[in-house]
Amino acid sequence: MDVTQSLNLMIRKLEGFHPLSSADKDLLQHHSRTIREIPARQDIASEGDRPDFVYVMVSGFACRYKLLADGRRQIMAYMVPGDFCDFQVFILKERDHGIATLSNCKVVQIPAESVLELTERPAIARAFWWATLVDEATLREWLVSIGQRExxxxxxxxxxxxxxxxxxxxxxxxxxxxxxxxxxxxxxxxxxxxxxxxxxxxxxxxxxxxxxxxxxxxxxxxxxxxxxxxxxxxxxxxxxxxxxxxxxxxxxxxxxxxxxxx
Missing domain, CATH: 1.10.10.10 (Winged helix-like DNA-binding domain superfamily/Winged helix DNA-binding domain)
Known part of the structure; x- marks a missing residue:
């Protein structure tokens, strides 16, 4: 899957939440030009980092995790191509968890100020909200699994x-x-x-x-x-x-x- 296909996938996933105009799609493409390649088993973003960027998965497999003081780890989410890695964290002063690759990955790196510009478009903002709500719904389901499922x-x-x-x-x-x-x-x-x-x-x-x-x-x-x-x-x-x-x-x-x- 090449970068163009993956960016189109991101846009299509957002359109699944809310219709986007051609201008909306062009703006998303414009702000999705910076691609990072990150080897397997490396942090995309570490706990304590200033969240200056929002990351979107282009290829590979990543996870959201938290480390305890004794080194034990809890994985709280998996990210696959087209997924946002914590869209909402750019408004915080520092990250309270880490995001790491589980395989070789490519990610789009979107500056926080660009995200603010994107959210000025009502359709994009609504699609972003939906994406965030799905992340929260998935986390709730994982919590049910940890707490109640055998x-x-x-x-x-x-x-x-x-x-x-x-x-x-x-x-x-x-x-x-x-x-x-x-x-x-x-x-x-x-x-x-x-x-x-x-x-x-x-x-x-x-x-x-x-x-x-x-x-x-x-x-x-x-x-x-x-x-x-x-x-x-x-x-x-x-x-x-x-x-x-x-x-x-x-x-x-x-x-x-x-x-x-x-």
């Missing part, structure tokens, strides 16, 4: 979510997608130990709900997995019928960490 169901629910989100940006072939997570990443997302995360993945595989080959996840039976997870996608507010063609795999993808159960 460990195996938590992971099943996440795999259902990623299937839908990645399909919406053309990164699913059939019911298979690449998930560049280690088991430590998954454990830090789900609030469990690495050993327990491994056991839950093995259990889902033994139930013939999923297959995992390295970093490739295949949902064997989508309906059964959704029923097992109690998955309702309404919180994602995805537009039906807008799925792009699958994106080509990037060179070096197979070298990324694997989720494969032991």
């Amino acid at each position: 460990a195996e169901v938590r992971i099943a629910h996440l795999l259902c979510e990623m299937l839908m989100r990645l399909r919406a940006v053309g990164l699913v072939e059939g019911n298979s997608y690449s998930l560049p997570l280690t088991q430590a990443d998954l454990a830090d997302t789900m609030g469990m130990t690495v050993v327990h995360a491994n056991r839950m993945l093995m259990s889902l595989r033994e139930k013939d709900l999923i297959a995992i080959d390295g970093r490739q996840v295949t949902v064997i039976d989508v309906r059964r997995l959704e029923e097992f997870a109690g998955f309702n996608p309404n919180y994602l507010h995805l537009q039906a019928g807008s799925t792009p063609k699958p994106a080509a795999r990037q060179a070096g993808d197979d070298k990324n960490p694997t989720l494969q159960p032991m």
